[in-house]
Amino acid sequence: MIVQFKPSALRQTRWCEYLIRFGLGGAMTVVAGLIAARFGPVIGGLFLAFPAIFPASATLIEKHVRERKEKAGLPGARRGKEAAALDAIGAALGSVGLAAFGLVIWLMIVQSSGWALGLAAASWLAVAMLAWRVRRWL
Amino acid sequence: MLEYALRFLAGGIAVSAFAALGDTLRPKSFAGLFGAAPSIALATLLITVSQKGAPFAALEGRSMIVGAFALAAYSWVVCVLLKKFLLSSWTATIAALVVWFVAALGISAALFQPS
Numbered sequence: 001m002i003v004q005f006k007p008s009a010l011r012q013t014r015w016c017e018y019l020i021r022f023g024l025g026g027a028m029t030v031v032a033g034l035i036a037a038r039f040g041p042v043i044g045g046l047f048l049a050f051p052a053i054f055p056a057s058a059t060l061i062e063k064h065v066r067e068r069k070e071k072a073g074l075p076g077a078r079r080g081k082e083a084a085a086l087d088a089i090g091a092a093l094g095s096v097g098l099a100a101f102g103l104v105i106w107l108m109i110v111q112s113s114g115w116a117l118g119l120a121a122a123s124w125l126a127v128a129m130l131a132w133r134v135r136r137w138l
Numbered sequence: 139m140l141e142y143a144l145r146f147l148a149g150g151i152a153v154s155a156f157a158a159l160g161d162t163l164r165p166k167s168f169a170g171l172f173g174a175a176p177s178i179a180l181a182t183l184l185i186t187v188s189q190k191g192a193p194f195a196a197l198e199g200r201s202m203i204v205g206a207f208a209l210a211a212y213s214w215v216v217c218v219l220l221k222k223f224l225l226s227s228w229t230a231t232i233a234a235l236v237v238w239f240v241a242a243l244g245i246s247a248a249l250f251q252p253s
Contacts, residue, residue, distance in 0.1 A: 029145045058227040087166050
């Protein structure tokens, strides 16, 4: 299956939904920092992989798919849940990449912060895409 | 205070950017990869390095590996709750947070000494 890029999909999201994501993302980043300051890096680091905006994103996906199907005169409730479930499968595969990100940071950030962040981001993307590809082969 | 204002801004921008990128991609399972993007980490690790030092950030990275596996378990449970139990996305994703907390804190307690 070919991966498609559809910028027009951005129009489906309302400005208040973008605002909710921004607020949740910002708030979770602050909370992760406060937790690290209070409980140390061992507990704080866990929250760098907390599913902060996943509930909002999955709810939006379900809502958008349901509305699109109902607009076309089709029952949309089940299709909305299925679309959100597919998103969750993707997040599970992306988590493998996130572990690779953490591994690179753990091993390299003391030597060079900038290089470690760049390599970690590249590792996340490569491993996540590989996991997605492997799942399709299986 | 400035540090946390900066964290809020950087985190909000990074999370929104990855979420918007995920919106534009198809199929949905591929777009979902961006639900596990290192948005908070990318936004804050440089701030952490400058404020608390690189060894602190390295320990956060090590814990992040555990958090990532907890996120995988969480996502799988969300998928099951949606497909098998037909819960709404909001209910499934909030209920499954218990799985993330149990997995992340449980594995962390088993593997690491608190510092």
